[in-house]
Amino acid sequence: MESKYRELKERAWAANMEIPRRGLAIYTFGNVSALDAKAGVFAIKPSGVAYEKLQVDDMVVVDLEGRIVEGTLRPSSDTRTHIVLYRNLKGLGGIVHTHSTYATGWAQACMPIPIYGTTHADHLAEDVPCTALMTDEAVGRDYETETGNQILECFRNRNPLHTPMVLVAGHAPFAWGETAEKAVYNAAVLEELAKMAFITRGLSPEAARLSDRLIRKHFERKHGQNAYYGQK
Numbered sequence: 532m533e534s535k536y537r538e539l540k541e542r543a544w545a546a547n548m549e550i551p552r553r554g555l556a557i558y559t560f561g562n563v564s565a566l567d568a569k570a571g572v573f574a575i576k577p578s579g580v581a582y583e584k585l586q587v588d589d590m591v592v593v594d595l596e597g598r599i600v601e602g603t604l605r606p607s608s609d610t611r612t613h614i615v616l617y618r619n620l621k622g623l624g625g626i627v628h629t630h631s632t633y634a635t636g637w638a639q640a641c642m643p644i645p646i647y648g649t650t651h652a653d654h655l656a657e658d659v660p661c662t663a664l665m666t667d668e669a670v671g672r673d674y675e676t677e678t679g680n681q682i683l684e685c686f687r688n689r690n691p692l693h694t695p696m697v698l699v700a701g702h703a704p705f706a707w708g709e710t711a712e713k714a715v716y717n718a719a720v721l722e723e724l725a726k727m728a729f730i731t732r733g734l735s736p737e738a739a740r741l742s743d744r745l746i747r748k749h750f751e752r753k754h755g756q757n758a759y760y761g762q763k
C-alpha cells in the first residue's frame with residue numbers, strides 16, 4: 532500500500548542523495564531530514580545506511596515526540612537533535628548534519644568561522660557560530676538532545692534563517708533551511724566558507740575580518756535593501 536508520507540520521504544531521500552554528490556560526507560557519516568510541519572512529522576535517513584544503498588522506502592518517519600510513525604529501520608542517531616531544532620527554531624523545513632572536512636576542522640578547534648571575504652558575506656552577515664564545548668555532565672545525559680540544546684544556546688539572539696548553520700564544538704556542523712534542499716545548499720556553502728577561511732588563515736594568520744560596512748554592502752546586494760542584520 533502506498534505510504535501517505537511518500538512525497539515527504541522522497542524529498543528527504545533526494546536531499547540525502549545530494550550529500551555524497553556534493554562531497555559533504557563519506558560512507559554513512561551525516562544525515563538529512565525533511566519536515567512536514569502540518570502533519571508534525573519528519574522523514575530522516577536511517578542510521579548506518581550507506582548513501583549509495585539508500586532507498587526512498589528506507590526513510591524513517593518520526594513525529595516531534597520522537598515516536599516512529601512509519602519505517603522498519605532505526606532512525607539516525609542524531610534524530611533527537613533534529614527534534615530539538617524543529618521544535619525550537621521557527622521556519623525550519625529541513626536539517627542537515629555532516630562531517631564535511633573543513634567545517635568539522637573548525638568545529639574540532641571550537642572556533643567560529645570569521646568573515647574574511649565577500650563570498651561569506653553574500654550568504655550570512657556574521658561569523659559562522661560555534662557552540663560551547665559540551666560538559667561531561669551534559670554528555671552523561673542525552674547526548675543528542677544536549678547537542679540540540681547547545682545549538683539553541685547559540686541562537687538565543689540570532690535568527691536561524693539569517694544564519695542557517697552552526698558548528699557543534701568538538702563534533703561537526705549542522706545546517707538547515709526552509710526546505711531540505713535549501714538545508715543541503717547551506718551545508719555545501721558552509722563547507723566552502725570553512726575551506727576558504729582555513730586557506731586565508733594559513734596564508735595570513737593576521738587576516739582581518741571584512742568591515743561591517745562591506746559586509747552590509749554585499750549582504751544587501753544579494754538579499755535586498757534593509758536585509759542586513761549585523762552591526763548597525
Ligand SMILES: O=C(CO)[C@@H](O)[C@@H](O)COP(=O)(O)O
Nearest residue numbers: 559560561562578579607608
Ligand atoms: O555525528 C555522528 C557520529 O559522530 C553521526 O551523525 C554519523 O555517524 C551518522 O550517524 P547515523 O548513521 O545518522 O546514525
